[in-house]
Amino acid sequence: MTARHHGGLPDLIDRARALASTGERRILGIAGGPGSGKGTLAEKLLGELGSAAVVVPMDGFHLAEEELRRLGRRDRKGAPDTFDAAGYVVLLRRIRAGGETVYAPRFHREVEESFAGAIPVDPDVPLIITEGNYLLLDEGPWAQVQPLLDETWFLDHPDEELVSRLVERHVQHGKTAAEAEEWVRRSDMRNAARITPTRSRADLVIAES
Template structure:
């Protein structure tokens, strides 16, 4: 069955609130290419749901810069094999089990590193929102992610919009415009080409919000 289309923020908020109101721990996934607005939407939802929701980004599982250099993958940062995907899967399993506070890592773009134990997920929080590029990727070990998520939304943005947003993001974090454009076309958009086909596995496609 093809995913349904949606683009109304109040409707998305209502949908997230319904997930948080089932009486059991639920996990909502927000997937999409780099620069598609996943984090922005997740924060808007938490802003409305308050203590009933917490955001756990996939980006916290970026491999450290030192490890990427050791593996020879520094220039491919953001590709599927530059994350600790198995660690992300293990965290989602702990989150689903509940019963105790689980601590998740947070990625800090200004230093390009993740800090462990930065996001507490308390056992009484009914909705955990996880957002990232590869939630729907059907390749091991990423293929273990989708079964751990109750509902997944995909932010379906055009390549032109992604490029524009990504260049501005990289410039904001210190790259020159030429460096930003080179990185976006060599790395980010190559990753986006792997992510876009996964939208068929989502429950909901979101063109804008």
């Protein structure tokens, strides 16, 4: 059953620390729409847990720009079918199995590409934090993600706040304000509309206070 989070960051840190202290490998998934702060929260948890955790973002599985152009999907990058979802599932299975160092890709927003083998996940790390838009999406290969996660959190924010954050992000990475606004309204928020209903599948919904 989905619970609502009414505490602050210290409560979330305690919850993540408890997952890391079970004596077995655990995977925490943080989901939410574009611009909801998934990566920021994951890094804050990592800052508190240190060597007991590793962050593995879903964004490392963006299809390459060349492939998106070949498929005719470049103008809606960020949609569910612009990721290698099946590859992400395989990585999560390897991480869950443990026993060896697994290397995950990292997405670099400044060049809009992912670099393979960028994040080492050593076998002795007890908590893996993975974050991304579609962790709770129940369709296609994405439906195989949630069963691989021990706990899932969903960051819930008003649409207009997401728009403001996303426009600022796109401007920081080279778009004009008009280009950023158009992209956010046409692409990012269309994706957000698919993501928001998945919050009912999360163990914990973290709403803006």
